[in-house]
Amino acid sequence: MSVEPGRLLPLLTSHRSGRSPVTCEYRCGNACAHPAPNTSDNEYFGEVVRNVVSRRGALRAGAVMTATAAGFAALSGTAAATPAVPPALAGRGRPGKPGRPVPGTDFDPVAPNSADAVTIPDGYEQEIVIRWGDPVLPGAPRFDFNKQTAAGQAKQFGYNNDFVGLIPQDAGGWRNLLVVNHEYTTETDMFPAGTYDANNPTEEQVKIAWAAHGLSVVQAVRDPRGGLKVVPSRYNRRITMDTEFEVRGPAAGSEYLKTSADPTGRKVLGTQNNCAGGVTPWGTVLSGEENFNQYFANAGTVTDPVAAARLKRYGLSGAASTRKWERFDKRWDVAQEANEVHRFGWVVEIDPHDPNSKPVKHTALGRFKHEAANIKITKDNRVAVYSGDDERFDYIYKFVSKGKYKKGTSAYARRHNSALLDDGTLYVAKFTGDSPASEIDGTGKLPSDGEFDGYGEWIPLASGNESFVDGFTAEEVYVFTRLAADKVGATKMDRPEDIEANPVNGRVYAALTNNSDRGAAGKAGADEPNPRNGNRNGHVLEWEEHRGDAASTKFSWRLLLVCGDPATADTYFGGFPKDQVSPISCPDNLAFDPYGNLWISTDGNALGSNDGLFSVPVDGPNRGQVKQFLTVPVGAETCGPVVTDDVVLVAVQHPGEGAGAANPESHWPDGGSANPRPSIVAVWKKGRSGAGKIGVR
Ligand code: FEO
Ligand code: CA
Ligand code: CA
Numbered sequence: 242m243s244v245e246p247g248r249l250l251p252l253l254t255s256h257r258s259g260r261s262p263v264t265c266e267y268r269c270g271n272a273c274a275h276p277a278p279n280t281s282d283n284e285y286f287g288e289v290v291r292n293v294v295s296r297r298g299a300l301r302a303g304a305v306m307t308a309t310a311a312g313f314a315a316l317s318g319t320a321a322a323t324p325a326v327p328p329a330l331a332g333r334g335r336p337g338k339p340g341r342p343v344p345g346t347d348f349d350p351v352a353p354n355s356a357d358a359v360t361i362p363d364g365y366e367q368e369i370v371i372r373w374g375d376p377v378l379p380g381a382p383r384f385d386f387n388k389q390t391a392a393g394q395a396k397q398f399g400y401n402n403d404f405v406g407l408i409p410q411d412a413g414g415w416r417n418l419l420v421v422n423h424e425y426t427t428e429t430d431m432f433p434a435g436t437y438d439a440n441n442p443t444e445e446q447v448k449i450a451w452a453a454h455g456l457s458v459v460q461a462v463r464d465p466r467g468g469l470k471v472v473p474s475r476y477n478r479r480i481t482m483d484t485e486f487e488v489r490g491p492a493a494g495s496e497y498l499k500t501s502a503d504p505t506g507r508k509v510l511g512t513q514n515n516c517a518g519g520v521t522p523w524g525t526v527l528s529g530e531e532n533f534n535q536y537f538a539n540a541g542t543v544t545d546p547v548a549a550a551r552l553k554r555y556g557l558s559g560a561a562s563t564r565k566w567e568r569f570d571k572r573w574d575v576a577q578e579a580n581e582v583h584r585f586g587w588v589v590e591i592d593p594h595d596p597n598s599k600p601v602k603h604t605a606l607g608r609f610k611h612e613a614a615n616i617k618i619t620k621d622n623r624v625a626v627y628s629g630d631d632e633r634f635d636y637i638y639k640f641v642s643k644g645k646y647k648k649g650t651s652a653y654a655r656r657h658n659s660a661l662l663d664d665g666t667l668y669v670a671k672f673t674g675d676s677p678a679s680e681i682d683g684t685g686k687l688p689s690d691g692e693f694d695g696y697g698e699w700i701p702l703a704s705g706n707e708s709f710v711d712g713f714t715a716e717e718v719y720v721f722t723r724l725a726a727d728k729v730g731a732t733k734m735d736r737p738e739d740i741e742a743n744p745v746n747g748r749v750y751a752a753l754t755n756n757s758d759r760g761a762a763g764k765a766g767a768d769e770p771n772p773r774n775g776n777r778n779g780h781v782l783e784w785e786e787h788r789g790d791a792a793s794t795k796f797s798w799r800l801l802l803v804c805g806d807p808a809t810a811d812t813y814f815g816g817f818p819k820d821q822v823s824p825i826s827c828p829d830n831l832a833f834d835p836y837g838n839l840w841i842s843t844d845g846n847a848l849g850s851n852d853g854l855f856s857v858p859v860d861g862p863n864r865g866q867v868k869q870f871l872t873v874p875v876g877a878e879t880c881g882p883v884v885t886d887d888v889v890l891v892a893v894q895h896p897g898e899g900a901g902a903a904n905p906e907s908h909w910p911d912g913g914s915a916n917p918r919p920s921i922v923a924v925w926k927k928g929r930s931g932a933g934k935i936g937v938r
Pocket of ligand 3: 516517829830844880
C-alpha cells in the first residue's frame with residue numbers, strides 16, 4: 242500500500258482517539274483518566290530567578306528583565322551583547338525547497354490504513370524475529386495459548402515487547418545480541434476466554450504475569466536470505482519479577498528503600514513496566530521503569546501527609562490494583578510494605594554479554610516514570626544520560642557523570658563505565674521561548690520569528706551526596722525526584738518520551754507524545770516549547786547543547802515537528818511543504834539511521850490510522866520531510882525501532898488490545914482465528930541479506 246512520493250497522503254476519515262480503554266488500564270494504569278499528578282505551580286519566572294541566584298550566589302536579581310533571549314543572557318551572567326547560546330545553528334539548512342531524496346529515506350511512503358498487518362513499502366520484505374511465548378531458554382515448552390504456565394513463561398519470550406536493542410557481536414553484524422523489554426501484561430488478552438476473572442485472578446495467572454514482565458536477551462544471527470533468526474545460545478536470558486537487582490548509587494541503602502524482605506535497601510526483586518531504553522557505548526542496555534505506580538495497592542490508606550503527598554505526586558491512589566498482585570505478595574501493598582514502591586521507577590542496566598551478571602538499578606539518575614535513557618559522551622569524555630518523565634506536565638532530565646568514560650566493550654570497560662552512572666550531577670530542564678508570550682496563542686500558529694524556539698538551562702538538583710534543592714536531602718532528591726524538580730522551576734512538558742542524541746549532527750531530540758490537558762481549566766497553558774492547547778498529536782523537540790557539549794548547562798532549542806494532519810494549520814514539519822509529508826501523530830520512540838535521519842515510532846495515532854514508523858531528515862533542504870515507512874496491525878503501538886543500513890526492527894506492542902480473548906480484533910501475526918501475539922518484526926530490502934540498503938534506491 243504505497244503512494245507516489247510527492248502526493249498528498251490521505252487521512253482516514255474516522256477519528257478515534259488514540260488507545261483502547263484496555264490499553265489505558267493495563268499499560269499505564271489509566272494515567273490520562275486521572276488528574277495529572279503535577280499540580281505544582283513552578284512556572285513563575287521570578288521563582289526561577291531566585292533559585293538561580295541563590296544557587297550561584299553571583300547574580301543580582303535586578304539583572305534579570307524578561308524571559309527573553311536578552312534576559313537569558315543576563316541570567317547566564319555574561320554581557321547581554323554576548324548571547325550565552327548562538328541563536329542559529331550552523332549546518333541546519335534552511336528548509337522550504339525540497340531537494341533530491343535523502344539517502345536512508347528514499348522509499349515510497351506507506352499510506353495511513355487500518356489493516357490487521359504490518360504494511361511496508363513496495364520492494365521490501367518482512368519476517369517475525371520472535372513473538373510472545375517463543376522459546377528463549379532450554380526446556381521452554383512450545384507456546385500453547387490454552388495451556389500456559391508460569392514455569393513455561395519464565396523460559397519463553399515475555400509479553401508486550403517495547404524497547405529493542407541490537408548489539409552486534411562481530412564487525413559484519415552477523416551475530417547479535419537482541420535485548421527486548423516486556424513493558425506490561427494485558428491479562429484479558431493473554432488468557433483463554435472465560436478463564437481470567439479480573440476481580441479474582443488465580444495465583445498461577447499472577448505468576449505468569451510476573452514471568453511475562455521484565456526483559457529477554459537472545460542471540461540473533463543474520464539469515465542469509467534476509468532478516469534475523471533467534472538461535473539457542475549461552476547468552477539467552479530471561480529477566481522477570483523474580484530476578485535480583487543490585488541497587489547502586491547515592492540512594493542505595495537509603496531508609497526509603499528498606500523493606501522487611503530487604504533490610505539493606507540494596508537488593509530488589511524484578512523490574513516492571515520497562516518502556517523504552519538505550520544501548521550504551523559500552524554495549525549494555527539501559528531500560529526505564531515507567532508506570533510502576535499502577536502495580537501498587539492501597540495508597541489511599543496512607544494518612545501521613547508527607548508520605549501521601551509523595552505517593553500522589555507519583556500517581557498512586559486508591560485501593561486494590563488492577564492486577565491484584567497484592568493478594569499474592571504483600572510487597573505490592575503500600576499499607577503493608579511502605580517502601581517497596583520506592584524501589585521502582587529507576588533506570589536499570591542489563592549486561593547482555595554476561596548472562597550471569599546481576600542487573601543494576603541506578604539511583605543517581607533519579608526516580609520518576611522513566612521512558613528511556615540514552616547516552617551522549619561529553620567533550621571531556623564524561624557520560625551524559627538523557628531521560629524523559631512520561632506524564633502530562635512532567636519534565637526532561639539529564640545526568641552528567643563525574644568520572645570519565647573508557648572506550649570499548651570489554652568486561653573491564655563495561656564495569657568501569659557502568660560505575661560512572663553512580664556518581665554525577667542530576668539536572669532538570671528549563672525551556673524559555675524567544676518570542677513574546679502574546680504570540681503563543683495555543684493554536685499552533687507560528688510566532689512572527691517563524692519558529693517555536695528559544696534557550697534553555699539545565700538546573701542542578703543534586704550531585705553525589707549534595708542536594709541543591711531547598712528542603713531536600715540528596716537521597717530525597719533521588720527518591721522523590723519529581724517533587725524536587727517541582728521546586729526549581731522545571732518546564733512542564735507534554736509527556737516527554739524517548740530522548741536521543743543524533744550521532745551525525747550531535748543535536749538531541751525528544752518526542753513529546755501529546756497532552757490533551759494543556760490549557761485546560763486550572764492547568765498550564767501553551768508556552769513556546771509546548772505551543773498547542775489540547776495537544777492531541779504531540780511534537781518533536783530538537784536542541785543543541787552549548788558548544789555542542791553534553792556537559793553544558795545551557796542549550797538552544799526549537800521544535801522540529803508539530804505533529805498531526807498536515808492539512809490543518811496547527812501542524813509544522815520543519816518548514817517542509819506540508820503537501821509532501823505523511824501525517825504523523827503521537828511520536829514516542831526515536832532512532833537514527835547511519836545517515837543521521839531521525840526515525841520516529843508512534844503510540845496512539847489520533848488521526849484514525851494505525852500506528853507506524855516514520856523517517857525524517859533533520860538537515861538540508863529536506864529537513865522535516867516526514868515519510869511513513871510502515872504501519873502496525875489494529876490496536877498495536879509501534880515500539881523500539883532499530884534502523885541499520887540494511888535492516889529495520891520494530892516491536893509490535895499490544896496488537897488487537899481491547900477486544901478481549903473471545904473475539905480478538907487482531908489475529909496478527911499467526912493469522913486465521915489465532916489470538917494476537919506481541920512480536921518483533923524485521924524489514925529489509927527484497928533480496929538476500931545485506932544486498933540492499935534501507936531507503937536507498
Ligand atoms: Fe511506555 Fe511512555 O510509553
Ligand atoms: Ca520563536
Ligand atoms: Ca511507548
